[in-house]
Structures are given as structure tokens and as C-alpha cells.
Amino acid sequence: MTTLRIAGAGLAGLVCGYELARRGARVVLYERAPTLGTASVARFAGGMLAPWCEAATAEPEVVTLGRGAADWWAQVTEVTRRGTLVLAPPRDRAEISRFARRTEAHRPVDDAAITALEPDLAGRFSQGLHFAQEAHLDPSRALQDLARGIAAHGGEIRHGTDAPRRIDIDCTGMAAPLPDLRPVRGEMAVLHCPEVSITRTLRLLHPRIPLYLVPRGGGTYMIGATMVESSSDRPATLRALTELFSAAFALHPGFAEAAVIRSGAGLRPAFPDNLPRLTCQEGIWHLNGLYRHGFLLAPAMAQRLADTLIPETGHEDTGERRTA
Amino acid sequence: MRIYGETIASRLLLGTAQYPSPAVLQDVIRASGTGLVTVSLRRETADGAGEGFWRTLRETGARILPNTAGCHTVKEAVTTAHMAREVFATDWLKLEVIGHADTLQPDVFALVEAARILTSEGFKVFPYTTDDLVVGERLLDAGCELLMPWGAPIGSGQGLRNPDALRAMRAHFPGVPLVVDAGIGRPSDAAQAMELGMDAVLLNTAVAQAGDPAGMARAMALAVEAGRAGFDADPMDRRDLAVPSTPVLGLAELA
Numbered sequence: 001m002t003t004l005r006i007a008g009a010g011l012a013g014l015v016c017g018y019e020l021a022r023r024g025a026r027v028v029l030y031e032r033a034p035t036l037g038t039a040s041v042a043r044f045a046g047g048m049l050a051p052w053c054e055a056a057t058a059e060p061e062v063v064t065l066g067r068g069a070a071d072w073w074a075q076v077t078e079v080t081r082r083g084t085l086v087l088a089p090p091r092d093r094a095e096i097s098r099f100a101r102r103t104e105a106h107r108p109v110d111d112a113a114i115t116a117l118e119p120d121l122a123g124r125f126s127q128g129l130h131f132a133q134e135a136h137l138d139p140s141r142a143l144q145d146l147a148r149g150i151a152a153h154g155g156e157i158r159h160g161t162d163a164p165r166r167i168d169i170d171c172t173g174m175a176a177p178l179p180d181l182r183p184v185r186g187e188m189a190v191l192h193c194p195e196v197s198i199t200r201t202l203r204l205l206h207p208r209i210p211l212y213l214v215p216r217g218g219g220t221y222m223i224g225a226t227m228v229e230s231s232s233d234r235p236a237t238l239r240a241l242t243e244l245f246s247a248a249f250a251l252h253p254g255f256a257e258a259a260v261i262r263s264g265a266g267l268r269p270a271f272p273d274n275l276p277r278l279t280c281q282e283g284i285w286h287l288n289g290l291y292r293h294g295f296l297l298a299p300a301m302a303q304r305l306a307d308t309l310i311p312e313t314g315h316e317d318t319g320e321r322r323t324a
Numbered sequence: 325m326r327i328y329g330e331t332i333a334s335r336l337l338l339g340t341a342q343y344p345s346p347a348v349l350q351d352v353i354r355a356s357g358t359g360l361v362t363v364s365l366r367r368e369t370a371d372g373a374g375e376g377f378w379r380t381l382r383e384t385g386a387r388i389l390p391n392t393a394g395c396h397t398v399k400e401a402v403t404t405a406h407m408a409r410e411v412f413a414t415d416w417l418k419l420e421v422i423g424h425a426d427t428l429q430p431d432v433f434a435l436v437e438a439a440r441i442l443t444s445e446g447f448k449v450f451p452y453t454t455d456d457l458v459v460g461e462r463l464l465d466a467g468c469e470l471l472m473p474w475g476a477p478i479g480s481g482q483g484l485r486n487p488d489a490l491r492a493m494r495a496h497f498p499g500v501p502l503v504v505d506a507g508i509g510r511p512s513d514a515a516q517a518m519e520l521g522m523d524a525v526l527l528n529t530a531v532a533q534a535g536d537p538a539g540m541a542r543a544m545a546l547a548v549e550a551g552r553a554g555f556d557a558d559p560m561d562r563r564d565l566a567v568p569s570t571p572v573l574g575l576a577e578l579a
Contacts, residue, residue, distance in 0.1 A: 057344050102535065182346070182376020228366060229377035239394075272380055274345035 003028055004309070006171055007163035010040030011139075011294045012287045012301075013171035014146040014157075018076065019302040021153035023310045028156045030163035037143045041173065044188050044266035046214045046224050047139040047295050048201055049073065050084050052105040052131050054293060057210065059275055062293060063104075065300040070135040072299035077145035079137050080215075082200035085109070085117060086129040089250050095205040096127055106131045120197050120252060136201050136214050137295065169285045169305070173269045176288050178279075183267035184291065185228040187236040189244055193258035194219030204247050211247040220261070223248050225292065236263040268292055276301050285309075325523050327470055327501050328416070328448040333359040335518065336548045337389070337503065338541070339528025340364075346380040348537055353384040356541035361386045362418050362526065364393035365408045389450065391418040396431070401438045405447060417442060418450040418472070418505075428478040432459045436466055443467030452505050455489035457496050464500065471500060472526065475517060476507025479529045483513035487520060494521040511540075511547035518551025519559070 004020055006013050009031035017027045033039035051066030073079045086106070088095045100106060106129040115122040117130065147157055163172075170176050174183055198221065204211045214222045226240045241263055248255040271277055271289035276297050279286050285308075287301050325332045338358045343349040353361060361381065381388060390408030395401040401421050409415060421438055423431025430453055439449050443466055451463050455473040463471060473493060476482035484490060485507065493502060501524070504517040508527040517525050525548060534540035 059344070098533075180376070182380075230366070231375065270345075270376075272345060272350070272376075273347035 002026070004169060005030065005164065005167045006169040007167045008171035008173065008175075009033075009036070009147075009157050009159070010171065010173055011042035011045070011143065011298055012173065012290060013169075014143060014150065015298040015302045016169055016171055016287060016305055017150045017155055017157070018146050018153070019299070019306045020309065021150050021155040023306050025306075025310055026154060027150065028158065029150070030161050030167070031157060031159050032162060034160040036147055036157070036159070037140060040143070041266035041268055042139050042143060042294055044186060044224070044264045045139045045294055046188070046201075046212055046222055047137045047142065048084070048134070048212065048214060049079070049136060049296055050131065050134040050201065051296060052103050052134060053084050053086065053203060054296065055104070056099055056102045058293070059273060061275055062297065065276075066293065066296040067133075069296050069299050070133075072303075073135075073137055073142065073295070076149055077137055077142040079135050080200070081133075081135040083130055083132040084134040084201045084203060085114065086131065086203045086205065087114075087121075087125045087251070088128070088205040090126075092205055093127065096129060099205055100129055103129075103131075105133055118198055118200070118202075120254075124252065134201065138216055139295065142295065167284060169287065171287050173288065174267055176269075176286055178286060178288055180271050181269050181288060182229070182272075183231040184270045185230045185232060185265060185267055186225040186292065187228075187240040187244070187263070187265045188222060188224035189236070189241060189263040190216070190261040191221045191223065191248065191255065191258035192219055192261050193221060193255055195257055196221075196252045196254040198252070202251055204251055206243075206247060211244065213248060213251060221248075221255075221258075227292070231267060233265060233267055236265045240265075268294075278304055325501060327450075332387075332524070333357075334545070334548075335524040335552055336514075336545050337362065337505075337524055337526035338386075338531065339391075339526065340381065341393075341528055342532035343537060346377055350380055350384055351538040352531055352541040353381075353386050355538040356531070356545050358545075359386055360389055362389045362391040362393075362528075363412070364391045365404055365411065366394070387416075388412050388414065389416050389418050390414065392420050393418075394422065395420060396422050398434045398438045398441070401434070402441055405438075405442050409447070415446055416448045416450065418452060420452040429474070430454060432456065435459075436462045439463055439468055440466040450503070455486055455493055457493065460493060460497060460500075464497075469501070470503060470523075471497065472503040472505035474506040475504045475513065475525075476509075478506045480507055481509025481530055482507055483509055484516055484520075487516065490517070490520050490522065508544075511543045514544050515547040515551035515554070518548055519554050521555050524548075 003026045006029045009029040017029050021027050049070045051063045054062045109128045109130045111126050202213045223244045270291040274291045276289045334357050336358050337360045339362045390412050392401045392404045421431045421434040449468045452472050460471050475484045502522050503524045504522050505526040514525045531540045
């Protein structure tokens with residue numbers, strides 16, 4: 001059986017590695033970082049599996065590619081399927097109807113319905129949208145579960161190692177030699193606030209950035225994320241954190257007492273249309289440009305790659321390869 | 325339209341923020357036919373300019389007008405201007421000094437001060453201002469060669485909140501290029517600004533947030549062209565009563 005060599009064990013590399021290993025291929029991942037996920041932009045991700053909400057500002061392919069993501073992840077890690085609640089501050093209420101017009105798979109919710117979904121938000125918002133089919137996961141846990149899954153299927157991840165000259169799949173994100181790729185900076189923070197209990201992803205419609213709050217369990221919440229056309233990886237700015245914190249405060253004043261556990265800034269690799277691409281160059285497959293949709297779109301892209309390398313009709317144990 | 329000694333082909337100027345993707349932005353710039361686009365600069369941009377994004381913009385052939393968007397003080401605006409000159413290699417600058425977080429209205433006092441500093445350093449300043457005539461005079465005194473009065477608060481899409489003030493500006497500054505910046509929501513708003521004799525309109529959100537940005541860019545371009553052609557054609561004056569437009573000669577003599 002041939003071995004598939006994958007450069008990069010970030011989100012894209014791990015998802016490809018898992019999908020290929022699951023289908024019977026032998027995979028080896030080469031990762032420069034000494035430990036799992038420490039160099040991956042996925043450590044700043046929200047882990048939202050929210051294709052319908054994302055479609056408000058993305059191409060419709062995000063829904064087609066992302067609608068199966070929650071099911072794919074459920075075979076690997078714990079997925080919380082409680083939907084997304086979209087809210088707006090009173091002065092931006094007009095944004096709700098616009099967001100509803102641009103998206104599908106939602107129902108309008110009033111004060112009572114919002115309270116039924118999230119009792120802690122009682123009396124705070126008079127209208128919103130509930131996207132019942134959406135879900136979220138915990139990114140760092142998902143990366144660990146992927147790594148375990150790869151090992152369980154006989155794959156191998158070599159940390160602290162440069163990839164060999166000859167590889168089959170390049171999942172190195174911004175380090176990949178793809179001229180159209182650009183970095184989009186994003187900033188996030190993690191709060192610990194046991195006083196406030198929120199059980200599903202909340203989005204606060206905001207004219208400048210798509211703000212969201214994802215519960216991580218145990219009173220911990222991730223808030224994100226800015227989008228800046230920049231390759232600067234310096235720590236999050238006060239401006240960005242002020243926006244994120246004031247959004248959290250607008251969702252619930254109890255967040256004023258939150259402990260800020262960490263903040264961070266990462267560079268998301270993106271192509272000009274902000275959609276991921278699977279391309280083959282000089283015999284090397286590239287999966288890249290996951291932008292702000294890594295957890296949402298990586299499974300579909302990895303399945304597409306696996307369909308090419310290991311045709312569905314083929315026998316899993318032959319691991320037949322094509323490098324067209 | 326000539327600004328700072330150079331000819332700008334289109335009277336529609338576009339902001340480049342809030343588009344779903346650079347690919348959509350490229351389509352929009354092409355559909356609008358604009359020759360001048362504003363780009364807001366942040367410290368992060370200078371740390372490591374988003375090269376891929378600039379490349380996308382440059383490919384459109386539009387000239388870049390860096391913008392000090394989001395600056396609240398003279399010092400901040402001047403620092404941002406210096407970074408912009410370095411990053412974009414141009415001395416053209418849209419000067420924005422925000423005075424109020426909720427309305428994002430310009431702090432005209434800081435604006436005049438920053439304009440004076442920047443023009444003395446050789447910048448060609450495009451000041452985002454209110455429709456106040458005295459502020460306009462001060463900005464021209466400070467060395468600006470055009471004025472960019474607001475139509476309504478940034479991002480509000482309210483259209484021209486005070487057309488009379490813009491008409492007064494046109495009358496008061498006959499030879500000065502006037503660009504309505506901010507507040508345009510629909511093509512009719514853009515046409516109205518042009519009919520008032522404005523030289524151009526600068527808009528962003530109205531196109532970026534439309535369901536079909538490129539379609540809206542086209543609509544705005546047509547509206548700007550129609551409004552300007554209407555102004556050039558010297559429109560009729562309003563009257564209080566009806567005036568028959570059918571011929572009065574040749575009516576049957578019934579008596």
C-alpha cells in the first residue's frame with residue numbers, strides 16, 4: 001500500500017489525513033510545530049458549523065459544501081447541535097430583516113421564544129432568528145480527536161519535522177506556494193464567565209464585523225472575530241478587543257464580570273473569492289484557502305480529495321492513487 | 325472632472341470596505357467604471373500590508389485614494405497619512421477625523437487642523453466634512469482644493485438629509501470640486517446629488533451591502549451619469565401651477 005505524505009498538520013492536513021486514513025489509505029503528516037495545533041490558525045477558530053448564517057456574506061457554495069459538516073464531525077468529536085441565535089441591538093434591529101432576507105433555514109423568534117431558548121437572555125432582545133440546524137464544536141478538542149483518529153486508523157503525525165521534498169498533499173496554509181493566497185487577519189478572545197449561561201452560538205449583527213459568541217462549556221466562551229486585510233500577526237489590538245468585549249456586554253451585561261482568559265490573532269489563508277480550493281500542481285494536491293470557514297468546509301474538501309485519490313468504487317485496501 | 329491637476333474619468337468614487345470577498349470587489353469596480361477607490365488604512369496594514377488584497381485592487385487599474393477612516397484625533401490622522409504615503413506611494417489622501425462614535429460625524433475643528441498640517445507636508449487632501457460653509461472656507465484656506473460634504477451619516481443610507489445646504493455649497497464654492505461623501509443609499513440619492521451640481525459622489529455601503537453588489541454598482545454609475553447629464557442640460561424651473569404642454573395653436577374656434 002502506498003503512503004500518502006501530507007505537509008502540514010493544521011486543520012486542513014488533519015481533516016484530509018483522517019478522511020484518507022478512514023478510507024484505508026496509509027498517511028503520514030509532517031508538521032513543523034513541536035506539538036499538535038500550536039502553529040495552526042485553527043487554535044483561534046470559533047468552531048461554528050453555521051453554513052446558513054455564513055451565507056449572508058459568502059458565496060452560496062458555503063451552504064452546499066458546509067451543510068454536511070456537523071454529521072462529518074460527529075464521527076470524530078463531540079458536536080453540539082443547538083443551532084444559532086441571531087440577535088441585534090435595538091438600534092440595529094433593521095439588520096435582522098436584512099439578514100433574514102439573505103439567508104435560509106431560520107425562523108423568527110420573539111422575546112418569549114428567545115427566553116425559551118436561552119433563559120439568561122430574558123427581556124433583553126425583542127426579536128431574532130433561530131437557525132435550528134446549525135451546530136458548533138470545540139476546536140482544540142476536535143484537533144486532538146482528529147489526531148487520535150488518524151493514529152487509530154494506522155496513520156502517523158511527525159511533529160517538529162519539515163516535510164520531505166516529495167509530498168503528495170500540501171496543507172500548509174499561508175506557507176504554501178500559491179500566488180493567489182492572501183492572509184486575512186482575525187482577532188478573538190476567550191472569556192470565563194460562569195455567571196452567564198448561554199448554550200448555543202449567538203451572533204450579534206454589527207455593521208462592521210460578524211460578531212459571534214460560542215459556548216465552550218463550563219462557563220467559558222469564545223468571542224470573535226475581526227477581519228482585516230493584513231499579514232500582521234502581532235497580538236490583538238485594543239480596538240478589536242474593545243469591539244468584541246462591548247459586543248459581549250451588549251449580549252449580556254453579566255459579561256462585565258468575565259475573566260479574559262486569553263486573546264489572540266491569526267492569519268487565515270484566503271483566495272480572492274474567499275472560497276477554498278483543491279488544486280493539483282506538478283503532482284502535488286493543494287487544499288487551501290479555508291478562510292474563516294475551516295471547520296465548516298474542510299470536511300467537504302477532504303472528501304472531494306479522497307474521492308479523487310481513492311475512488312468510491314475502488315477497494316479501500318488498494319488505496320489506488322491518481323496524481324493527474 | 326479635474327482634481328489636483330489630474331483628470332478623474334468617472335464621477336463615481338467607491339470605498340472598498342465590507343465586500344463579501346476581493347473577487348466581488350473586483351467585479352464591482354469593473355461594473356461601476358470608477359477610476360478612484362478609497363482604501364482605509366490601519367496600523368496592521370502598515371505592519372504587513374495585505375499584499376494579496378492590494379494586488380487585487382491594482383489589477384482593476386483604479387487609482388487608490390488612501391483614507392484615514394476611524395481616526396479620532398489630529399495626531400492619529402497625521403500618523404495614518406504618513407503610513408499611507410509609504411504603503412501606497414501616493415500623496416493623495418482622504419482625510420477623515422471622526423468626532424462622534426454614534427453618528428461618525430467629522431470633528432471639523434480637528435479636520436481643519438489636520439488638513440493644514442498635511443497640505444503643508446505636500447499631501448493632496450480630500451477632506452470628509454459636513455455641509456457647513458464656514459468649515460468649507462477654512463478647509464480651502466488650509467490648502468484643500470476640493471470638499472467632500474456628507475449627504476447623511478456614514479453607512480446610514482439615508483440619502484441627502486439636507487439638499488438645501490448642498491445647493492448653498494454649490495452656489496458658495498462655484499469653482500471648487502464638490503464630492504458628496506457618505507449617506508448615499510440608493511441610485512436616486514446619487515442622481516439627486518449630481519442634479520444639485522455636485523461633481524461626484526463617493527459611496528461604499530450602498531454597494532457593498534446590496535444583495536447584488538455588481539448590479540448596484542452599475543445602477544449607481546447610471547444614476548450618476550443621468551444626474552450629471554440632467555444638471556448639464558439646465559433643467560427647467562419648478563412652477564406652482566400647471567402649464568399646458570400641448571400646443572395652443574390650431575384649436576377649434578367654437579364660438
